[in-house]
Amino acid sequence: MMAVTPLDAHRPAAQAAPSRVGVVLVNLGTPDTADARGVRIYLREFLSDPRVIENQGLIWQLILNGIVLVIRPSRKAKDYVKIWNTERNESPLKTITRAQAEKLAASIADQKHVIVDWGMRYGNPSLKSRIDALTAQGCDRILVMPLYPQYSASTSATVVDKVAAALKDMRAQPTVRFTPPYYDDPGYIDALAVSIERHLATLSFKPERIIASFHGMPQSYIDKGDPYQAQCVATIEALRARMGLDEKGLMLTFQSRFGYQEWLQPYTAQTVEQLAKDGVRRIAVVTPGFSADCIETLEEIALENAEIFHKAGGQEFSAIPCLNDSDEGMDVIRQIVLRELQGWI
Numbered sequence: 001m002m003a004v005t006p007l008d009a010h011r012p013a014a015q016a017a018p019s020r021v022g023v024v025l026v027n028l029g030t031p032d033t034a035d036a037r038g039v040r041i042y043l044r045e046f047l048s049d050p051r052v053i054e055n056q057g058l059i060w061q062l063i064l065n066g067i068v069l070v071i072r073p074s075r076k077a078k079d080y081v082k083i084w085n086t087e088r089n090e091s092p093l094k095t096i097t098r099a100q101a102e103k104l105a106a107s108i109a110d111q112k113h114v115i116v117d118w119g120m121r122y123g124n125p126s127l128k129s130r131i132d133a134l135t136a137q138g139c140d141r142i143l144v145m146p147l148y149p150q151y152s153a154s155t156s157a158t159v160v161d162k163v164a165a166a167l168k169d170m171r172a173q174p175t176v177r178f179t180p181p182y183y184d185d186p187g188y189i190d191a192l193a194v195s196i197e198r199h200l201a202t203l204s205f206k207p208e209r210i211i212a213s214f215h216g217m218p219q220s221y222i223d224k225g226d227p228y229q230a231q232c233v234a235t236i237e238a239l240r241a242r243m244g245l246d247e248k249g250l251m252l253t254f255q256s257r258f259g260y261q262e263w264l265q266p267y268t269a270q271t272v273e274q275l276a277k278d279g280v281r282r283i284a285v286v287t288p289g290f291s292a293d294c295i296e297t298l299e300e301i302a303l304e305n306a307e308i309f310h311k312a313g314g315q316e317f318s319a320i321p322c323l324n325d326s327d328e329g330m331d332v333i334r335q336i337v338l339r340e341l342q343g344w345i
Contacts, residue, residue: 022134022142029122030091034080040073096292099325128166147291151181152228183231191328207284214289216254276312286320
């Protein structure tokens with residue numbers, strides 16, 4: 001007969017560290033350097049994601065490697081230089097996302113077993129490096145918060161993809177949760193309203209129009225079932241109700257069109273230009289789809305669209321800052337994180 005080994009003779013394969021919970025704030029990403037090489041590395045990773053450019057076939061590869069990555073990096077690098085945080089030698093997006101993580105950690109410091117970190121979907125610090133770092137500190141449960149208020153397969157879903165890829169080769173995987181989109185969260189809507197009202201109070205003029213500009217997306221993605229547009233509309237409808245504005249007082253537009261196919265409309269740049277041509281002289285632009293100021297808000301909106309407006313006859317233009325690491329912005333992040341950590345802390 002086979003000898004039976006007493007149960008108490010077995011030793012654990014590894015001594016488990018004390019259980020901890022990790023929280024990772026995730027934003028889109030940024031080049032490591034404000035030069036053509038840095039932008040090229042970033043764009044290659046970003047535009048090679050089939051969630052971002054769905055058709056990664058031969059034609060796109062020829063366009064990407066033969067045109068986009070040859071021409072666009074040097075042009076885009078000049079835009080990054082305009083907004084670069086020279087003191088830290090990094091983009092504002094990285095500076096702000098780090099600050100958000102640090103302030104979140106401080107606000108939940110009473111939860112001694114919770115560790116807060118941050119990462120980028122594209123570029124550095126990579127999500128894999130942050131997951132590895134958290135598990136090395138004993139985190140067997142990790143909450144991932146994509147800092148995109150509105151869900152899209154080309155943003156939120158890519159975070160899930162990247163986390164899954166990081167877990168794929170791990171022997172001891174942590175349990176992972178993802179926070180849901182918060183496009184109509186009452187705290188988020190209230191924070192936007194407070195932020196807008198506070199900024200408008202500092203201006204020397206009263207805007208005739210407020211434009212809410214969201215990052216654009218090919219119309220074909222929506223036609224295939226992406227809920228992004230519907231969630232952008234829901235955000236603006238809730239914000240209009242909160243601020244007592246109608247469709248004329250708070251307009252919805254989409255920016256950052258890339259390529260020649262039809263994207264979500266109306267386009268921000270065309271709207272800004274047409275308003276000026278129609279005699280509107282004073283406008284303000286808010287970007288509710290961005291949790292932190294970045295090249296799309298600081299350069300594309302605050303500089304490029306301001307120039308378009310002024311050239312078409314506009315006089316006063318103001319770009320309203322994102323929620324960033326403001327008190328109201330951090331309240332949104334903290335409340336969502338604490339809500340989604342229920343049962344773990």
